[in-house]
Amino acid sequence: xxxxxxxxxxxxxxxxxxxxxxxxxxxxxxxxxxxxxxxxxxxxxxxxxxxxxxxxxxxxxxxxxxxxxxxxxxxxxxxxxxxxxxxxxxxxxxxxxxxxxxxxxxxxxxxxxxxxxxxxxxxxxxxxxxxxxxxxxxxxxxxxxxxxxxxxxxxxxxxxxxxxxxxxxxxxxxxxxxxxxxxxxxxxxxxxxxxxxxxxxxxxxxxxxxxxxxxxxxxxxxxxxxxxxxxxxxxxxxxxxxxxxxxxxxxxxxxxxxxxxxxxxxxxxxxxxxxxxxxxxxxxxxxxxxxxxxx
Numbered sequence: 412x413x414x415x416x417x418x419x420x421x422x423x424x425x426x427x428x429x430x431x432x433x434x435x436x437x438x439x440x441x442x443x444x445x446x447x448x449x450x451x452x453x454x455x456x457x458x459x460x461x462x463x464x465x466x467x468x469x470x471x472x473x474x475x476x477x478x479x480x481x482x483x484x485x486x487x488x489x490x491x492x493x494x495x496x497x498x499x500x501x502x503x504x505x506x507x508x509x510x511x512x513x514x515x516x517x518x519x520x521x522x523x524x525x526x527x528x529x530x531x532x533x534x535x536x537x538x539x540x541x542x543x544x545x546x547x548x549x550x551x552x553x554x555x556x557x558x559x560x561x562x563x564x565x566x567x568x569x570x571x572x573x574x575x576x577x578x579x580x581x582x583x584x585x586x587x588x589x590x591x592x593x594x595x596x597x598x599x600x601x602x603x604x605x606x607x608x609x610x611x612x613x614x615x616x617x618x619x620x621x622x623x624x625x626x627x628x629x630x631x632x633x634x635x636x637x638x639x640x641x642x643x644x645x646x647x648x649x650x651x652x653x654x655x656x657x658x659x660x661x662x663x664x665x666x667x668x669x670x671x672x673x674x675x676x677x678x679x680x681x682x683x684x685x686x687x688x689x690x691x692x693x694x695x696x697x698x699x700x701x702x703x704x705x706x
Contacts, residue, residue, distance in 0.1 A: 413595040416514040416544050416573050417487050418615045418637055419452035420629040421599070422622035423460035425664055425671060426474060428679040434474060438677045440481050442623070449626035452616065453487035454478065455516060459553065460620050460664045463491050465682040468499075472506045479511040489618075493518030493548060497533050504541045514544040516576060516618070521554035527562045534566055544573035550601060551579050560587035567596035576601040576618050582608065589613050603629070603655045607648040610636035620667050621655055624674065624705065657699035660692040670696060673706060 424446070427438040446454055456478040457463040457471055466474065475490045482488050490507035492515045494500040504515045519525075520533055538545055547566065551557035557579055566572050577585060578601025585598065589612060600609040600617040610616070610633065622629040628651060635644035658666045662685070669688050671678035673696075681687065688696065700706035 413544075413570065413573055413597075415597040415615045416489065416546060417453035418633075420450075420616055420622055420626065420633045421453035421455050421487075421489065421618045422446050422451055422626060422629075423455045423458045423618050423620055424478070425623050425668055425678050426457070426461040426463075426466070427677055428682065430680070432680065432682065434470060435677065435679055436477055438679070439474075439477065442676065443478065443481050446622065446626050447482070447485050450630045451486060451622060451626050452630070453489055453513075454482060455489040455491065455618055458491040458516060458548075458618070459518070459550070460623070460667065461491065462664060462682055462685070465685075468503070471503060472510070475507050475512060476510045487513040489514045489516050489546065491516045491518070491548075493520070495520040495522050497536055500533075500537050501540050504537055504545075508541050508543050512543065514546055514573065515541065516546045516548050518548040518550060519554045519556050519558070521556075524555050527559055530556065530558060531562055531565050534572065535569060538569050538571040541571070543571075545571055546573055546599070547575040548601070549575055549577050549579050557581070557584070560584055560591050563588045563596065564591040567592040572596075574598055574615070577609070577614070578602050580605065582612070585609060585612055585614075603658070604648075604652060606632055607636060607641060607644045610644075611641055620658060620663055621651070623667050624658075624670055624676075625651075625654075651703070654699045654703050654705070657696045660695055661688055666692070666696055669693060670700060670705075673697065673700070 427435040490512040492503035574597030668678040
């Protein structure tokens with residue numbers, strides 16, 4: 412029986428850049444410490460929120476190595492290693508393993524729009540070449556392809572595949588996956604606005620954008636669900652919905668980096684083709700933060 416890589420809350424870490432566009436490792440260390448001090452159960456480096464799509468292979472490897480070294484076993488480290496090129500995903504996954512990461516997060520191969528057979532072969536090929544647990548990542552709004560519950564069923568039989576970060580927003584897919592797969596194929600919410608409903612259907616926690624700013628909120632919300640206190644967790648979910656929505660007014664991680672910079676958290680600039688928020692949406696973000704007393 413597999414055990415989940417983590418239960419509870421895991422920030423999808425922002426990658427802070429300096430004025431010249433290089434990774435700001437001093438600030439990165441502070442942000443990692445901030446998350447751990449507020450009780451997160453794991454951290455995820457080089458995911459979507461970390462702008463991994465604009466990082467070179469060398470930067471990607473260096474960021475994972477730095478994160479693993481700085482965390483120093485205080486919590487689990489999950490490294491994003493997905494690619495639309497299977498061989499590149501293997502390369503990044505092996506380096507994550509060699510760096511000491513506890514697990515890898517592998518997004519569906521974007522742009523190629525693989526068939527379900529292609530998806531299954533992609534993940535099995537990677538799993539056969541690493542020895543640490545793999546978390547699948549389903550986010551069809553970005554990649555143009557989604558798993559079916561039947562594909563999850565096939566992949567759930569692979570002992571190295573621990574489960575999936577589900578960001579499709581499709582609750583029917585979630586329910587059918589829970590029906591078809593064993594109890595040790597674990598699911599994590601990839602959407603901050605759906606943590607409580609997904610955990611009520613058996614998800615083990617959240618890989619969160621909001622946690623970059625309010626880790627204590629996501630830790631509390633997810634742990635209430637783990638304890639079966641769904642009514643109180645639902646109140647938190649509803650209380651923070653306006654702020655969560657504001658963090659997705661534009662494509663992630665544009666708003667969360669803007670919010671962090673407003674708070675003096677030194678997230679730094681975005682890398683093109685991402686750019687700063689429009690003035691109208693920035694004002695909406697500020698208002699949402701002010702209403703919660705965050706700003």
